[in-house]
Amino acid sequence: MDNFDINSITDFHVAERFMRYVQIDTESDPHATSFPSTEKQKDLSKLLVSELRQMGITDAHLDEYGYVYATIPSNVGQEVPVICFCSHVDTSPDCSGKDVKPLLHADYQGQDIALPDDPSVIIKFSEHPDLKHQLGHDIITASGTTLLGADDKAGIAEIMDATRLLMDYPEIKHGEIKLLFTPDEEVGQGVDHVDLKKLGAQFAYTIDGEKAGTIEDETFSADAVHIVIQGISVHPGFAKGKMVSALKVAADIIADLPKDSLSPETTAEAAGFIHPTEISGGVDKAEINFIIRDHNTSKLAEYETILHRIVENVVVHYPGVTYTFDVKEQYRNMKEVLDQYPAIMKVGLEAIKRAGLTPERRSIRGGTDGSRLSFMGLPCPNVFAGGHAFHGKMEWVSKQDMEKAVLTILHIANIWQEDAIGDKQG
Numbered sequence: 001m002d003n004f005d006i007n008s009i010t011d012f013h014v015a016e017r018f019m020r021y022v023q024i025d026t027e028s029d030p031h032a033t034s035f036p037s038t039e040k041q042k043d044l045s046k047l048l049v050s051e052l053r054q055m056g057i058t059d060a061h062l063d064e065y066g067y068v069y070a071t072i073p074s075n076v077g078q079e080v081p082v083i084c085f086c087s088h089v090d091t092s093p094d095c096s097g098k099d100v101k102p103l104l105h106a107d108y109q110g111q112d113i114a115l116p117d118d119p120s121v122i123i124k125f126s127e128h129p130d131l132k133h134q135l136g137h138d139i140i141t142a143s144g145t146t147l148l149g150a151d152d153k154a155g156i157a158e159i160m161d162a163t164r165l166l167m168d169y170p171e172i173k174h175g176e177i178k179l180l181f182t183p184d185e186e187v188g189q190g191v192d193h194v195d196l197k198k199l200g201a202q203f204a205y206t207i208d209g210e211k212a213g214t215i216e217d218e219t220f221s222a223d224a225v226h227i228v229i230q231g232i233s234v235h236p237g238f239a240k241g242k243m244v245s246a247l248k249v250a251a252d253i254i255a256d257l258p259k260d261s262l263s264p265e266t267t268a269e270a271a272g273f274i275h276p277t278e279i280s281g282g283v284d285k286a287e288i289n290f291i292i293r294d295h296n297t298s299k300l301a302e303y304e305t306i307l308h309r310i311v312e313n314v315v316v317h318y319p320g321v322t323y324t325f326d327v328k329e330q331y332r333n334m335k336e337v338l339d340q341y342p343a344i345m346k347v348g349l350e351a352i353k354r355a356g357l358t359p360e361r362r363s364i365r366g367g368t369d370g371s372r373l374s375f376m377g378l379p380c381p382n383v384f385a386g387g388h389a390f391h392g393k394m395e396w397v398s399k400q401d402m403e404k405a406v407l408t409i410l411h412i413a414n415i416w417q418e419d420a421i422g423d424k425q426g
Contacts, residue, residue: 036184048156081202082202086207087159089181097149113139118143155206158409188331207383216361225328228286244321246284268365269365274306384408
């Protein structure tokens, strides 16, 4: 039994799970003051708890904040580090997640995919380079009016199917495994209320990445900047020499941002940016929200100084205008933590290799729950879930890539147990 071939498993249910899960609307809300930001996220979480209990996971439960906690018991006698697999239930508010109609395009052969509910939405082979690796695969998309929800219901489905297989195949040896499903990752507060003491894991893996075979140990570091501009409001019929429009000040600040650098549309790879995400208000008061990103944490202060200087240079031309400039830390580059625990990535890379893929170590131009979990004391890289073109109507995922993600999860669990035996014998 010790030589059981995990790759011989063929009874995957991951695609069917995924297509069920995406039909549950779990869109989060960046403007809400509640936690989770939308109650409907719990609709999926409750289903997950029910399914976990049906698998025999007796401690699976949903807490008051919308987190799902569960434990897969160890099936070996020796001590093994407790690991956790984590994914988020919410979908991005950038595109509707209501009434998702998942479609499976069997045996993909390189054609463009027009989505039936809006034929103008076309997933073009020429514009999605990863499609060239999908020939013969079964591609799942939405119908053209919503996002799909592969970010991160693919990860949810993969963890759930791996859990079923770990419970059904005692031949796969593993230590104690914790499961954590979080709300509100897409609005930056996914781990605000997580109870790590209750979770009880030493290391974790988010299953929230993109291309099959990839594992990410580096993210952006991130701050948010909130600028409030106070203008002078006067009836427009009597405004000469008196009115100062806060909205015009805000527009000038946006207009003075660098045109050929320091923006998402002009940077790639390790380069960071200053990005306005929202502007609102009127004559009396206007507000601008920015996100500041870079892999090098020390550069955030540099970018914030640049932005502050732009604001000051604009405001000086508008007598009587005042403003506030507030910076809030969002998350930090998880590599700063993960480099202290090389075994986590070693196991992840080896698991991907054993699943039959070529491992690729990547950095993310963004962040995951793992960014914050790492700095909270739970080191946590990000493993592929297989989705592509996140947050929009052209999102897609391969059934076969999701199955590879399930195998990768199984191998991660098994390798930690193998290494524990090796350490004891050594």
